[in-house]
Amino acid sequence: MPARTITFEPDDRYNAFLTVCNKPEHNGGTLAGVAVAIKDNISTAGIETTCASRILKGYVPPYDAHVVGLLKQAGAAIAGKTNMDEFGMGTTTENSAFGPTLNPCDTGRVPGGSSGGSAAAVAAGMVRMALGTDTGGSIRCPAAFCGIVGLKPSYGRVSRYGLIAYGNSLEQVGPMGKTVSDVSTLMRVIAGYDRHDTTSRDKPYNHTPSVDIKGLKIGIPQEYFGQGVDAQVAAVVKRAIGRLEELGATTVPCSIPSMEYALAAYYVTCTCEASSNLARFDGVRYGPAADTKKSWHDAYQEVRSAAFGTEVRRRIMLGTFALSSGYYGKYYAKAQVARENIKADFNRIFRDVDVIAGPTMPTIAFRLKEKSDPLSMYLADILTVPANLAGIPAISVPCGKSDGMPVGLQIMGRMFEDERIVDVAYAYEQAVN
Amino acid sequence: MADAEGQVIVGLEVHCQLDTKSKLFCGCDTDYRSDGPNTHVCPICLGLPGAMPSLNRKAIEYAMKVAKALNCEVLEESEFSRKNYFYPDLDKAYQITQYDKPLAEGGYLEIESDEGGERKIRLTRIHVEEDPGRLVHMGNVERGKYSLVDYNRAGIPLIEIVSEPDMRSPKEARKFLNKLRATLEYLSVFDSEKEGSLRVDANISIKGNERVEVKNITSYKGVEKALLFEVTRQKNLIRRGQKIERETRHYLEARGVTQSARSKEMENDYRYFPEPDLRPLRVRSWVDGIVLPELPDARRERFIAEYGCSLNHARTLTGELKLANFFEKVVASDRKGLSPLASTWIADTLIGELNYRDMNLDKVEPAALTGLVLLLKAGTITDKSGIEVLRVMLDQRLKNESTETPVRIVERLNLARTTGDTSAIAAAVEEAINENPKALEDYRAGKAGALNYLVGQVMKKTRGKADPADLNRMLTEALKRREA
Numbered sequence: 001m002p003a004r005t006i007t008f009e010p011d012d013r014y015n016a017f018l019t020v021c022n023k024p025e026h027n028g029g030t031l032a033g034v035a036v037a038i039k040d041n042i043s044t045a046g047i048e049t050t051c052a053s054r055i056l057k058g059y060v061p062p063y064d065a066h067v068v069g070l071l072k073q074a075g076a077a078i079a080g081k082t083n084m085d086e087f088g089m090g091t092t093t094e095n096s097a098f099g100p101t102l103n104p105c106d107t108g109r110v111p112g113g114s115s116g117g118s119a120a121a122v123a124a125g126m127v128r129m130a131l132g133t134d135t136g137g138s139i140r141c142p143a144a145f146c147g148i149v150g151l152k153p154s155y156g157r158v159s160r161y162g163l164i165a166y167g168n169s170l171e172q173v174g175p176m177g178k179t180v181s182d183v184s185t186l187m188r189v190i191a192g193y194d195r196h197d198t199t200s201r202d203k204p205y206n207h208t209p210s211v212d213i214k215g216l217k218i219g220i221p222q223e224y225f226g227q228g229v230d231a232q233v234a235a236v237v238k239r240a241i242g243r244l245e246e247l248g249a250t251t252v253p254c255s256i257p258s259m260e261y262a263l264a265a266y267y268v269t270c271t272c273e274a275s276s277n278l279a280r281f282d283g284v285r286y287g288p289a290a291d292t293k294k295s296w297h298d299a300y301q302e303v304r305s306a307a308f309g310t311e312v313r314r315r316i317m318l319g320t321f322a323l324s325s326g327y328y329g330k331y332y333a334k335a336q337v338a339r340e341n342i343k344a345d346f347n348r349i350f351r352d353v354d355v356i357a358g359p360t361m362p363t364i365a366f367r368l369k370e371k372s373d374p375l376s377m378y379l380a381d382i383l384t385v386p387a388n389l390a391g392i393p394a395i396s397v398p399c400g401k402s403d404g405m406p407v408g409l410q411i412m413g414r415m416f417e418d419e420r421i422v423d424v425a426y427a428y429e430q431a432v433n
Numbered sequence: 434m435a436d437a438e439g440q441v442i443v444g445l446e447v448h449c450q451l452d453t454k455s456k457l458f459c460g461c462d463t464d465y466r467s468d469g470p471n472t473h474v475c476p477i478c479l480g481l482p483g484a485m486p487s488l489n490r491k492a493i494e495y496a497m498k499v500a501k502a503l504n505c506e507v508l509e510e511s512e513f514s515r516k517n518y519f520y521p522d523l524d525k526a527y528q529i530t531q532y533d534k535p536l537a538e539g540g541y542l543e544i545e546s547d548e549g550g551e552r553k554i555r556l557t558r559i560h561v562e563e564d565p566g567r568l569v570h571m572g573n574v575e576r577g578k579y580s581l582v583d584y585n586r587a588g589i590p591l592i593e594i595v596s597e598p599d600m601r602s603p604k605e606a607r608k609f610l611n612k613l614r615a616t617l618e619y620l621s622v623f624d625s626e627k628e629g630s631l632r633v634d635a636n637i638s639i640k641g642n643e644r645v646e647v648k649n650i651t652s653y654k655g656v657e658k659a660l661l662f663e664v665t666r667q668k669n670l671i672r673r674g675q676k677i678e679r680e681t682r683h684y685l686e687a688r689g690v691t692q693s694a695r696s697k698e699m700e701n702d703y704r705y706f707p708e709p710d711l712r713p714l715r716v717r718s719w720v721d722g723i724v725l726p727e728l729p730d731a732r733r734e735r736f737i738a739e740y741g742c743s744l745n746h747a748r749t750l751t752g753e754l755k756l757a758n759f760f761e762k763v764v765a766s767d768r769k770g771l772s773p774l775a776s777t778w779i780a781d782t783l784i785g786e787l788n789y790r791d792m793n794l795d796k797v798e799p800a801a802l803t804g805l806v807l808l809l810k811a812g813t814i815t816d817k818s819g820i821e822v823l824r825v826m827l828d829q830r831l832k833n834e835s836t837e838t839p840v841r842i843v844e845r846l847n848l849a850r851t852t853g854d855t856s857a858i859a860a861a862v863e864e865a866i867n868e869n870p871k872a873l874e875d876y877r878a879g880k881a882g883a884l885n886y887l888v889g890q891v892m893k894k895t896r897g898k899a900d901p902a903d904l905n906r907m908l909t910e911a912l913k914r915r916e917a
Contacts, residue, residue: 043483056482063476065483160710164482168709198487198711273709276517279526280480284582296521323517323704332706 003027008035008079010126014102016117017126019048020080029075031189036071037121037130040081041088042173043162044068047078051164052096053086055287055307065162066197067131067173067190074189079127082117086309087278088135088166090114091380092366093142095311100368105147105405109365112145114138118176119146128177129186133163135171136266137360137384140396143176144408145365147398149183149425150176154416155391156201158187159194165277167270168199170388180397180426184209187418207419209426214248216424217353223259224358224383224410232402237359240399240409240428244357247427254349254356258341259386265338266385267378268322268331275319278312314374343390350414355424359383360396360408383410393418397425399432437671440640441664443606444598445656447613448591449623450564450630451495456588457563458486458529465585466628470569478588480524485710488513492590493716494723495622496536496561499592502616502725505540505559507717513561513708518701521582522566530562530593532705536714542616543730544608545748547601554609555597564589586629598636598644603660606635610656611752615729618754625653626793637663639671643679647691650684659684662691732757740764740772749780755794756784762799763806775806782820786827796830804839817897818848851898858903861894862911876912884908 003025010020018040026033038044041051043061045068050056064072071078085095093116094100101116103109104124111120115132119142122130132139134152143150151174158173165171175186184207191205220241225234245251283290283303290299308316322331349356362383371377387394392415399409409428413421456463459477476484500507514532535558546552566587570580594613600606610633617623624630633656638644645667650659667677682691727735729751736747736757751757760779764771779802787794805822808814814822822842829836843849851857865887866873872890875883891904 041483043481049482051482059482061476061481061483063481063484161485162483165710196487197485199709272706276515276527276704276706279517279519280482280524282519282521282526284521285524286482297519300519320704323706325702325704328704328706 004033006033006035006077008077010079010121012121012126014104014107014111014120014124015099016082016101016120016124017080018050018052018083018098018117021047021078024077024079026077027072027075029073030185031071032075034076034129035079035127036076036186037079037082037118037127038068039084039115039118039130039132041084041133041164041166042068042131043164044078044081047081049081049164050097051087052084052098053281053308053312054097055281055283055303057097057287059286061162063162065173066159066194068162070189070192071131076189082115082121082130084117085114085138086312087164087274088114088133088138088171089274089311089315091137091141091377092371093117094368095309097309102368103146103365106365109367109405110145110370112142112361112365114142115150115176116142119143119148119150122146122148122176122178125178129182130176131173131186131190132176133171133173134384134388135167135270136381136388139174139176140360140384140394140408140410141381143396144360144398144406144410147406148176148178149180149395149397149429150174151183151187151395151418151422152387152393153187153191153205153418154203154393156199157203157205157393157416157418158190159192159197159200161194161196165273167273168277169273170266170270180209180422180429183395184422184426187422191418201416203416205418207422210423211247211427211430213244213424213427216244216249216355218244218249218251218424219254219349219353219356220251221254221256221259221349221356221358223256228379228382229359229362230364230402233359233361233363233407236400236402236407237357237409241357243431244424244428247431249424252353254353256342256345256349256386258338258345259382261338262342262386262389263378263382265335265342265389266381267318268335269339269389271315271319272323272332272335273319275316275323278308278316281307283307311374339389342386346386346390346392346412354413355421356412357424358410360410364402364405364407387412391415393421395421395425397429399428437639437668439642439671441602442598442638442640442644443600443603443660444636445596445600445606445609446634446636447594447596447610448632449594449617450627451492451590451592451622452624452627453489453491453495453590455489455491457489457492457561457590458588461588463589468585470581470583470585473585474587478524479584480587486529486708488711488714489590492561493536493714494719495590495620496559496592497716497719498620498622498723498725499594499617500537500540500559501720501723502620502728503540503542503556503559503594505537505556507537507720508534509715509717510534511536511560511714511716513711513714514705515708517704520565521580522568522587524566524584524587528563528565529708529711531560534713535560536716542596542609542612544605544612547605552605554599557595557597559592559594562591562593563587564591598638603657603664606660607653607657610653612729614653615752615754619726619728619732621726635660637667639664639667639677642667642671642677645677645679646681647684648681648694651686655684655686658689659691662689666691736760736776740768740776742772742776746776746780749784750776759794759797759799759802763802766803771803771806771810774809775802778802778806778809778819778823782823786823790827790831792827792831797827801826801836801839808839808843813850814843814848815850815897815899815901817892818843818850821846821848821897846896848896848898850900851895851903855903855907858891858895858899858907861891861899862904862908864894865890865908866911866915873912873915877916884912887912
């Protein structure tokens with residue numbers, strides 16, 4: 001069958017796209033002709049893929065990520081590559097080498113990150129759906145900040161093959177869309193085992209969302225409404241949970257004591273992995289050419305110092321330090337213990353409840369440049385990283401506004417029970433619309 | 434005071450390429466040696482962003498065969514780790530290897546010790562890892578303008594076999610290596626003839642002193658040479674009252690010396706951590722299902738029992754898989770009858786002649802040797818003629834000329850032993866004595882060697898065809914006649 005094309009000429013006033021494909025080809029299928037935006041850390045054959053980093057400027061992958069191949073098979077039209085925090089390192093999409101993405105709900109604010117471009121493209125109606133990636137909240141945060149739906153699948157449910165790794169043991173590719181139904185449709189296309197990703201599992205997703213949540217037990221962890229969580233945001237989310245109770249669900253208070261260590265465990269793990277993943281960008285094969293008159297190690301140093309952004313360099317340094325001889329046991333190994341504790345906490349809670357609900361982000365979208373020191377930025381990830389550390393699925397669905405900005409309701413589920421959290425999000429969405 | 438005559442202590446780390454069809458983490462063909470650079474590559478072995486490794490099951494099976502053959506214990510759970518370091522031949526800037534949870538631990542390999550008899554060399558561990566790519570330096574590595582990178586080798590499966598410091602001489606180290614090579618070849622997991630398929634790092638010390646690591650030894654002979662150099666160097670230092678530094682040295686094959694590595698290279702902190710893109714390996718249950726073939730020790734004992742080979746011949750013949758197979762084919766038609774002659778002729782003569790020509794055994798078909806041995810056994814030719822026939826056979830094959838059967842060579846060169854009719858010998862004897870009056874004189878004076886000299890002359894005249902017994906008898910008689 002000859003490939004058809006669509007015309008895609010978005011009015012991208014938010015800097016959501018790094019690359020726009022104006023006449024993408026597509027085949028028939030469940031997504032025939034649907035424009036789908038792809039985060040720029042997902043490899044697309046023949047389309048520049050930069051991770052929003054100068055060091056990958058000009059890199060055109062010779063192969064498609066597994067999920068991109070699946071999208072094409074389903075008939076989707078690849079509409080372009082979306083902006084992000086460089087290599088996924090950030091919560092605002094301000095850490096892009098190619099300028100920040102603006103929040104379509106308020107252009108004075110960030111769209112969240114790191115999948116900010118994908119979220120903005122969906123929120124502004126440029127595309128119906130998009131792929132994001134979520135290492136510590138990078139799908140859910142921008143979904144919450146831009147008022148769209150975003151799902152971080154269970155670890156292993158979607159192939160990571162072709163996703164340019166940042167924190168391999170934490171991250172997943174996931175669907176983003178205006179509605180839960182779109183997110184579920186996109187999930188159907190991308191989920192499933194891939195022999196090229198040996199951490200992927202044979203857990204296809206063939207679900208159609210249902211609004212029936214009668215008898216569902218929802219755990220409400222006190223940590224998700226405690227210190228650091230904006231009172232107005234908490235109130236909006238509590239009201240949303242009230243709606244779920246009206247739909248037949250019951251709530252149970254619970255606690256995740258290990259959350260105290262979640263941020264530390266997360267940042268140690270992802271920076272360690274990143275320091276190794278990003279070591280290959282040395283100016284020899286990618287990025288600005290190294291000065292050949294210098295010895296190779298001097299040239300590496302120069303290229304890497306110049307072409308990585310500040311936040312990326314900070315995380316590479318942190319990870320390199322934490323893995324150094326004599327520190328591994330103190331940091332990386334400890335972080336893995338903390339992860340086990342967090343998993344154990346979730347397992348314990350999930351013996352009594354079906355899902356856990358709370359806010360996605362502790363606040364509404366920050367103003368541009370509001371988060372200037374890295375530590376306060378890291379703290380904003382506190383509610384999203386536990387799901388990545390435990391590998392469990394989590395979805396963010398819009399649940400109202402605070403100061404005129406969207407607030408996201410986060411629902412986390414048992415391992416491989418992505419269907420159930422989609423249903424809860426769907427039930428809520430259908431009830432309020 | 435350090436003792437310069439102190440005991441030499443050697444431990445080896447041997448890296449062998451596993452002879453799988455595809456690479457360790459991707460489907461690329463491993464048969465790259467005759468092809469151009471960067472032709473056996475894909476996103477995975479090029480380490481392209483986003484590409485992920487998937488483990489080659491065959492490579493693990495091969496490694497486990499080795500583990501079982503070397504009496505190692507396969508761990509319940511092993512794990513791949515990343516060894517992080519920057520080098521242009523390392524495309525991901527980390528090597529996927531095994532660190533604190535190797536595939537197997539313990540085990541041993543028996544070698545013939547310098548004192549004779551078998552000695553167990555204990556093994557520390559066996560782990561699986563990927564080979565990096567290869568740099569081709571344009572000109573000298575220090576001063577050359579640039580280097581080229583070839584990633585064909587990147588991702589070839591390797592096993593690293595680490596021994597305990599149980600060897601006591603460079604010679605034992607070479608024996609260990611030869612035995613290891615034979616074992617791996619018997620297991621059909623390794624091809625020692627492929628260039629660069631084996632690399633060795635050696636740790637060597639003189640008892641009571643610091644140890645030195647010698648890296649970058651790429652040949653079997655190189656191991657013994659490098660270690661002999663180190664023994665001399667270290668003993669000289671001790672004699673001069675100097676301290677041996679704990680250091681890493683590189684072996685420079687061409688010059689046969691070791692050279693201190695720059696200190697920068699020693700400061701590597703590899704920042705190992707578990708490879709998050711691969712799941713832990715739980716394969717211990719496979720061990721029981723592995724059926725090992727006959728290994729060198731068992732075959733050696735069988736050669737002694739079945740063919741009556743001497744211990745030394747059996748050791749030599751079974752020391753290489755190809756040689757052992759060759760021997761068995763040569764004698765297949767008449768095991769008892771041909772074995773005594775065949776074992777000598779193959780283990781002593783053929784190997785020497787092959788080495789002299791730098792020739793591969795593959796060029797010789799067993800039937801040719803069988804033919805030769807049959808001629809020798811029947812007494813059709815003398816040992817001396819046998820060597821001549823063998824040399825002609827090898828030269829024809831080396832030069833890719835059309836080959837003749839041993840029988841044909843004997844006919845063409847008229848090498849058949851003169852039996853019955855001894856007139857030719859008698860004539861040669863007379864000639865030799867007449868032409869060498871000095872020898873006759875010496876013989877009469879009772880000088881040892883004169884008789885041997887004359888035997889040689891007669892042999893020459895009969896072009897080796899004379900039956901040595903006939904020749905000796907007739908020459909002695911002739912000399913006696915002249916004395917009378």
